[in-house]
Amino acid sequence: MIELKHLCRDFGEGKLTIHAVNDVSLTIESGDVFGVIGFSGAGKSTLVRCINLLERPDSGTVLIDDVEMTALKSGELREARKKIGMIFQHFNLMPSRTVAENIAYPLKGSGLSRQERDEKVRELLKLVELEEKEKAYPSQLSGGQKQRVAIARALANDPKVLLCDEATSALDPQTTKQILKLLKTLNEKLGITIVLITHEMAVVKEICSHVAVMDHGSVVEQGDVYSVFANPKMQITRNFIRTTSNLHKMEELIEEGARIADLQPGELIIRLSYVERNVAEAVISQVSRRYNVDINILFANVEILQGSQLGGTVAIISGERADVTKAIEYFIEKNVEVEVLKDGRVSDPADA
């Protein structure tokens, strides 16, 4: 378990002081995949460096499995770091060493014989599926392969924790998926705790079970991924959710006067958002049948997050005035959030 208590880290002095990390407290359970998301400059990289004390917090404590990292002497800290793997955005592989030499690097001085070390390197190469690249140099590898080597290197000392600092930010979407899949597999297979820093919503959705949203050095929202994404409390969290969903494009289209937003009299553009875990029924077709309304879906974005649906639909609903009202009430009853984006019935404001 990783416990961060009231961590603070400032940069600069006087008026120019930047509170990179400002009174952050987090608890990360063992075996969890924990995401920290924030825009650049939010302090997330500094925060993750405080965990292995590459960045020493000005105040606050870091506990890993009840060992107070912040109180360790330098020699003890170096030993403790061997049990905390770290991977980076730009991989940080040693260019003058081969893949095998890079992976063997953390094993120097570990007391392993040459044979044991070679054995370990082979094992790790197999784990990251790069057996055939043993003798290659980093410059001969693709980005995804480099990150795999970096992961193998980070795992050489069988760490309990793996810190990932924007580990997929330099990779294309497909490679990102592969690396995340590998991390997930490692998490399940080795039970390693993963702390993952990212500015990409998709990364958090893909593998994290818990998430903390950071803004200006503070954690503004945290919890299990579904709750945070289904009921975002802070504007910044909503902004992140928008980056991976097209449901909020509609407002722009309406503003731009796009043809798709032209309504016939009596039509409404509504946005339905699934925010509860139990929305599994075919509500749209039920409503359509039951209340005799037409629902024309413009956009839909529904994902499965931790086994539950998350997302929503933007649609044009049309029908008899009373039916439409009842239909909307039915949605609300079914815990589907309804927002009316444009109302083609403006002639009679009493119904709005």
Next chain:
Amino acid sequence: MEEFLIRLMPNAMKDLNILGKSIIETLQMTAWAGIISFVLGMVFGTALVVTRPGGIMQNRVIYQILDKIINILRSIPFIILLFCLLPLTRLISGTAIGVRGAIVPLVFGTTPFFSRQIEAALSGVDEGLIEAAQSMGNSSWEIVFRIYWRESIAAIARGTSITLINLVGLTAMAGAVGAGGLGNFAYIYGQQRNHMDDIYVTVVILVVLVMLIQLAGNLIVKHNTH
């Protein structure tokens, strides 16, 4: 063949023994001063990189002192440095002339430049590698040996060949004021006696020597670049 050489450079052929001895002296001076200043340059260059602000063993006092001394020594023209160091040279080597007398001033003249070359070479090491090594539990000394030095072998070789070529130039200058070697040969036997062929032979030999140093440097660079 011999006849042709005698026709081409009559004086140099007559002074062949002295020429041979001069070549050896130049090689000795370059080798000794080169080795000593390489070691010192590695020490000071590394010290500059690790003690500078933000370095892994940040130390303002050591950095400032080293930085200033190097700047001062580099600003003194070598020929003046030679004279300044006469008493110190006698103290250390027991003599101020010949190959032994030349080594002290050559080391003083080369080490500051060498240190800067090493500093530049080590500065080329990606900060990310240092951070990665720290995250793996490396100590500062381990980072010096395993990352800074190991990862900049090519850059160090490049800086070393530049410095050694400079050093060959300095040995010639030292030679002209009594240190022996090819500089001495070109001056005493060539310029003073107006034997131009002696000077030209010296030039050819120096060009070959410099080319060999550059070649060796390039080989090391090539071998260590992946």
